[in-house]
Amino acid sequence: MKANLDVLPLDSWVNTGGKPLIIAGPCSAETEEQVLETARGIAKNGFAHILRAGVWKPRTRPGSFEGKGEEALPWLQKAKAETGLKTAVEVATPQHVELALKYGVDVLWIGARTTVNPFNVQDLADSLKGVDIPVLIKNPVNPDLALWLGAFERIAGAGINKMGAIHRGFSNAQETKYRNSPMWQIAVEFKTFFPQIPMIGDPSHMAGKRAYLAELTQRAMDLNYDGLIIESHRNPDEAWSDASQQLTPDALAEMLKSIEFRNATY
Numbered sequence: 001m002k003a004n005l006d007v008l009p010l011d012s013w014v015n016t017g018g019k020p021l022i023i024a025g026p027c028s029a030e031t032e033e034q035v036l037e038t039a040r041g042i043a044k045n046g047f048a049h050i051l052r053a054g055v056w057k058p059r060t061r062p063g064s065f066e067g068k069g070e071e072a073l074p075w076l077q078k079a080k081a082e083t084g085l086k087t088a089v090e091v092a093t094p095q096h097v098e099l100a101l102k103y104g105v106d107v108l109w110i111g112a113r114t115t116v117n118p119f120n121v122q123d124l125a126d127s128l129k130g131v132d133i134p135v136l137i138k139n140p141v142n143p144d145l146a147l148w149l150g151a152f153e154r155i156a157g158a159g160i161n162k163m164g165a166i167h168r169g170f171s172n173a174q175e176t177k178y179r180n181s182p183m184w185q186i187a188v189e190f191k192t193f194f195p196q197i198p199m200i201g202d203p204s205h206m207a208g209k210r211a212y213l214a215e216l217t218q219r220a221m222d223l224n225y226d227g228l229i230i231e232s233h234r235n236p237d238e239a240w241s242d243a244s245q246q247l248t249p250d251a252l253a254e255m256l257k258s259i260e261f262r263n264a265t266y
C-alpha cells in the first residue's frame with residue numbers, strides 16, 4: 001500500500017483562519033431562488049466557507065428527483081458572486097467534471113456510490129489530469145477502507161494535490177439508529193494511512209434525521225476532524241431530497257453554537 005501522497009494542507013486552498021472548514025448547503029439545487037435564498041442565509045450567519053449543492057443526484061432507486069444538471073450551475077455562480085462563498089458539487093462522470101469546470105465550480109466531491117467503483121474513479125481521475133482543483137472523496141457506501149484509499153491514490157495519480165476525505169458513514173442491512181453507521185474506527189484507520197489528508201465529517205448523511213446531527217457533529221469534532229459538510233435548506237421539510245436531515249441556515253448556526261470546538265467558536 002502506498003503510504004504517502006503528495007497532498008497540500010487544507011489552508012493552501014481555503015482560508016478558515018485555523019477553524020474547522022464548514023461546507024454547508026442544500027442536498028440538491030432545486031431552483032434558482034432556493035439556491036440563492038439558502039446561500040444568503042448561510043452567508044448571513046457567517047459560519048461557512050463553501051456552499052455545497054448537488055446538481056447531479058445519485059438516487060439509490062429511480063423515480064425520485066435526479067438533479068437539475070447543467071441548468072443549475074449558473075445558480076451556483078450567482079450565489080458565489082453575491083455571497084463570496086466558494087462552491088462545491090458532486091461529480092460522478094467525466095462529463096460532470098467538464099461542466100463543473102466550465103461553470104467555475106471551486107471544489108468537486110466524489111459521492112459514496114462512485115467511490116465504490118474503481119472504473120468510475122479512474123475515469124474521473126483521467127478527466128482531472130492537468131486540472132488544479134480540490135477534490136473531496138466520500139467513503140464508499142460499504143465499509144471497505146481499501147476502496148476509499150484506492151480512490152485517493154487514483155485521483156492523486158492524476159496530479160490532484162488538494163484533497164479531503166468526507167466521512168459519511170456506511171450502509172446498513174438492518175434498521176439502525178443512524179441512516180448510515182459512522183463506524184468511526186474506519187476513519188481513524190484511514191488517518192494512519194494518509195495522515196496529511198483532511199478529514200471532513202458529514203453528520204447529515206450519517207444521521208438521516210435532524211435530531212442526531214448535533215451528537216454526530218460533536219463526535220467528529222472530538223475526534224479532531226478538520227471540517228464538516230452539513231446539509232442546509234431554506235425550507236427543509238419541502239426539500240426535494242433528504243428532507244428529514246436538513247436544517248435551515250439559522251438552525252444550523254444554532255446547532256453549531258451548541259458544539260464544543262477545540263479552538264474555535266461559532
Ligand code: PEP
Pocket residue numbers: 027054058110111112113138168205
Ligand atoms: C450528498 O452529499 O447529497 C450525497 C448524495 O451523499 P452520499 O454520496 O454520501 O450519499
Ligand code: MN
Pocket residue numbers: 027028205231241242
Ligand atoms: Mn443529501
